[in-house]
Amino acid sequence: MAEDCPVKSDEPTDDEIKAYDEWVKADEMARCYILASMANVLQHQHQSMSTAYDMLESLKEMFGEQNRATNQTAMKALLTTKMVEGTSVREYVLKMMSLLNELEILGVVIDKESQVEMVLQTLPDSFQQFCLNYNMNKMDSSLAKLLNELQAAKSIIKQQAPPAALMVDKLSSSTSKPEGEKKKKKKPCKVSGANGGVAKPKEKCYHSSNLVIIRNSVPAT
Structure with missing residues (x-):
């Protein structure tokens, strides 16, 4: 001033x-x-x-007016940014720090506690336990310190994730059967003689055979 x-x-x-x-x-x-x-x-x-x-x-x-438009654009980007599950937490926090710094240059002052809260509120579900511990322990970190803590938490989450994923894969593979193991359909059997070689199901073969035998046993007139 x-x-x-x-x-x-x-x-x-x-x-x-x-x-x-x-x-x-x-x-x-x-x-x-x-x-x-x-x-x-x-x-x-x-x-x-x-x-x-x-x-x-x-x-x-x-x-x-241009400064106001730039201010609104930067604020909108900050409020709509959210970390996608599986992406780099380091790159995400650095992006948030860049947006906050841009707003500060434009004259928007956001206190340190609110800056940290903005980052925590936009983390994916995998960091839910980290956020819970942070709030319960009433931790007070700068964005730089928070970045280091999130990177450490990310490495722990990454180590714990593969066994769970492996169990899901095994479970899904055990419950699904290959197409080759599907129940085979019964093949129809063929009956010669009076039926003229027409295919009949197996359960009727004996009945058809009896008919053939009976007809063959009747003397011709």
Whole structure:
């Protein structure tokens, strides 16, 4: 925030003169830094302004709406970001830190406790036990320390995951049967003679055979 220029009285004291001279020197340096960071067109528009405060107010009026849109975009990205199960927790926390840093540059101040809570609330279910322990123990960590703790927790979760996955695979493989082991259909049997070689189911073969025998035993007339 720009400080107001010290006001000198009609008969200024040595302290007032010293304070005024220091302010003028600091303001002139600020003007130089602002002008040096501008494009040539903006330099031409602002170089005639007497104070750094006037320059900042002019820039705010020119680009204030763009800054607000950028602020909203960064905030939306922060609030909608959520870690996907199985992805790198390190990359995720670094992304969240980058978004928080961008908001801070834009003038949005979020306290350290809220920053940590934002990260914890957007972790996947595999970190549920970690979040529970963190809240129960009332731990107080910076984002950098939280990153190290989450990486350690991730390695433990990764070591515990394969046995459980293996059991599921074994269970699923034992309950499913290959297609080759499906119950085979009974093949029909063929009966010769009176039926003219028409296929009949096995359970009727004996009955058909009896009919053949009976018919064969009747003397011809």
